[in-house]
Amino acid sequence: MVMPMDGQLLVLAQAETGNALGETAPTIEVEEVGEPNPLTADEQELHATTEADGDAHHSDVFPPFDATTFGDQLLWLAICFAFLYVVMSRMALPRIGGILEQRKARIEGDLAAADYSRKKTDAAIAAYEAALAEARAKAQAMAEETRTSIKADIDGKRAQVEQDLARKLEDAEARIAATKAQALANVDEIAADTVQALVGQLTGEVSQAEAREAVSQVSKE
Amino acid sequence: MADPNTVDPIHQFAIYDIFTLGDTGISFSNSSLFMVLTVGTIAAWLLLSTAGRKIIPNRAQAASEMLYEFVANMVRGAAGTEGMKFFPFVFSLFMFVLVANYFGMVPYFFTVTSHIIVTFALAMLVMVVVIGYGFARHGVKFLKLFVPAGVPGYVLPIVVPIEVISFLSRPVSLSVRLFGNMLAGHITLKVFAGFVVTLGSLGFLGVLGAVLPLIMAVALTALEFMVSTVQAYVFAVLASMYLNDAVHPSH
Numbered sequence: 462m463v464m465p466m467d468g469q470l471l472v473l474a475q476a477e478t479g480n481a482l483g484e485t486a487p488t489i490e491v492e493e494v495g496e497p498n499p500l501t502a503d504e505q506e507l508h509a510t511t512e513a514d515g516d517a518h519h520s521d522v523f524p525p526f527d528a529t530t531f532g533d534q535l536l537w538l539a540i541c542f543a544f545l546y547v548v549m550s551r552m553a554l555p556r557i558g559g560i561l562e563q564r565k566a567r568i569e570g571d572l573a574a575a576d577y578s579r580k581k582t583d584a585a586i587a588a589y590e591a592a593l594a595e596a597r598a599k600a601q602a603m604a605e606e607t608r609t610s611i612k613a614d615i616d617g618k619r620a621q622v623e624q625d626l627a628r629k630l631e632d633a634e635a636r637i638a639a640t641k642a643q644a645l646a647n648v649d650e651i652a653a654d655t656v657q658a659l660v661g662q663l664t665g666e667v668s669q670a671e672a673r674e675a676v677s678q679v680s681k682e
Numbered sequence: 683m684a685d686p687n688t689v690d691p692i693h694q695f696a697i698y699d700i701f702t703l704g705d706t707g708i709s710f711s712n713s714s715l716f717m718v719l720t721v722g723t724i725a726a727w728l729l730l731s732t733a734g735r736k737i738i739p740n741r742a743q744a745a746s747e748m749l750y751e752f753v754a755n756m757v758r759g760a761a762g763t764e765g766m767k768f769f770p771f772v773f774s775l776f777m778f779v780l781v782a783n784y785f786g787m788v789p790y791f792f793t794v795t796s797h798i799i800v801t802f803a804l805a806m807l808v809m810v811v812v813i814g815y816g817f818a819r820h821g822v823k824f825l826k827l828f829v830p831a832g833v834p835g836y837v838l839p840i841v842v843p844i845e846v847i848s849f850l851s852r853p854v855s856l857s858v859r860l861f862g863n864m865l866a867g868h869i870t871l872k873v874f875a876g877f878v879v880t881l882g883s884l885g886f887l888g889v890l891g892a893v894l895p896l897i898m899a900v901a902l903t904a905l906e907f908m909v910s911t912v913q914a915y916v917f918a919v920l921a922s923m924y925l926n927d928a929v930h931p932s933h
Contacts, residue, residue: 524695524797525865530711531799534697537714538794538803541721545778548721550770553728557750560735560743567737 652676691872695796695865713800716792720782728777749777753918760922761929768925771811775804776918783864783910787903795913796864798857805857808921816928827931856920863913867906874899 524530657672699709728749731742739747753773757765779795786793794800816824828845829838877895881888 524692524697525861526798527697530697530713530797533709533711534713534797534799535803536708537710537717538800541714541717542774542778542804542807545721545724546770546774548725548729549774549777553725553732553746554750554770554773556732556735557728557746560732560737560739561747561750563735564737 649673649676649680652680691869691876694868694872695793697792697797712792713794713797716782716785716794720778720785720794723785724777724781749773756915756919757922757925760919761926765922765925765929768811768922772918772922772925775808775921776914779804779860779917780911780914783914784907786864786868787906787910793864793868795860796868798861801861802853802857804860804917805853808856808924809853812924812928815925816931819928820931824928824931827927831932852920852924856917860913860917863909867902867909871899871902871906874902 522529653669653673653676656676657667657669660667660672697711697713699711700715702709727742728746731740731746734740734743736743750773753776754766754769756776757769757772761768782794785791786796813824816827820826828842828849830841830845833841874895878892878899881892881895884891
């Protein structure tokens with residue numbers, strides 16, 4: 462497609478300046494370069510009139526190197542890109558950046574809240590455990606106290622009972638001793654009576670005093 | 683297009699005027715139409731999808747947020763936090779090239795980025811911003827860009843011209859890369875599609891033979907979608923890297 466390279470570049474360079482000046486200068490300059498091209502006239506016509514598709518061989522110039530289109534392309538590119546840049550930098554990107562920022566803040570806030578809640582829970586657990594330990598200690602102390610008081614009570618009662626018993630025992634012993642002494646005294650009397658009776662039967666009369674003396678003499682031995 | 687034997691792969695790049703604005707000489711061409719469509723689509727999509735400002739995004743909003751974060755990470759990675767002032771610019775470039783490329787994939791649609799003047803204008807815009815901001819921000823120190831740190835003095839006469847040339851060739855490589863990819867891809871696609879039509883008109887055997895270029899055309903379509911995306915990405919990444927030079931000239 463692209464054959465007369467140097468000639469074409471000339472067209473390209475000149476056409477650009479021509480276009481910058483405006484109007485239909487490029488077609489004239491194509492003629493000035495004097496490219497011996499049978500399609501030049503055709504080309505002129507095509508640039509003058511707007512040409513729809515159909516005839517593919519409308520121009521010998523490879524379209525991307527067709528300098529006659531450069532001015533308009535640059536103009537529209539500048540307009541479009543400037544518009545795009547303004548919309549992006551003023552509206553779209555700040556908005557998306559804001560959304561991302563907001564989400565980040567939200568996530569961080571939620572994490573902080575979760576952390577706070579966990580700390581609170583931990584504190585509550587610690588408090589609960591402390592309370593539990595305290596209650597347990599208190600319960601133990603109460604149990605201990607009750608036990609000691611009961612023991613003291615029991616000890617006191619036992620001591621009283623023992624004391625009572627001991628006194629009763631003493632009384633009983635004393636009574637037994639008295640009874641025994643009395644009984645023993647009675648034994649002497651009975652022995653003396655018996656001796657008096659026996660001796661009276663065997664030898665005759667004997668006084669009571671003599672019998673007693675004899676008994677006491679015997680019981681002493 | 684009507685005659686299957688004369689499928690012209692170049693025709694798709696032709697620019698024709700749709701109307702002319704009075705006698706100003708300013709004409710609205712198919713290229714202009716698709717630039718307007720591209721910009722309108724981007725603006726409409728981003729503004730409508732985020733209109734709800736949802737904390738939990740729907741699909742459209744999630745897509746817009748992904749685009750935002752993708753480009754934001756790209757710019758931050760290449761030019762640092764200080765380079766984020768160019769984020770709207772790089773985002774606009776990326777979206778414009780991406781959507782223009784995608785529009786070009788629709789049959790009968792015009793590919794704005796298949797014209798060197800458009801890609802070159804965008805590349806020059808990047809360069810003008812780099813140079814303008816570089817000098818405004820760093821003054822003469824911006825020229826340290828051409829003097830790599832840690833290079834011995836006697837090598838500088840060689841290194842500096844190389845750096846200058848490499849800097850000057852940036853807009854060319856940036857624009858020709860995108861232009862060439864889009865142009866070549868669309869020509870190839872059209873040529874293979876043309877084979878299908880040409881062979882298909884040759885009777886039964888021709889139809890059988892047309893299956894092969896048809897498969898190629900389908901595969902190339904997929905490839906072209908990938909190329910469209912990758913080229914938009916490459917354009918934006920290189921633009922951020924060049925802008926990094928404006929922000930941090932001493933490398």
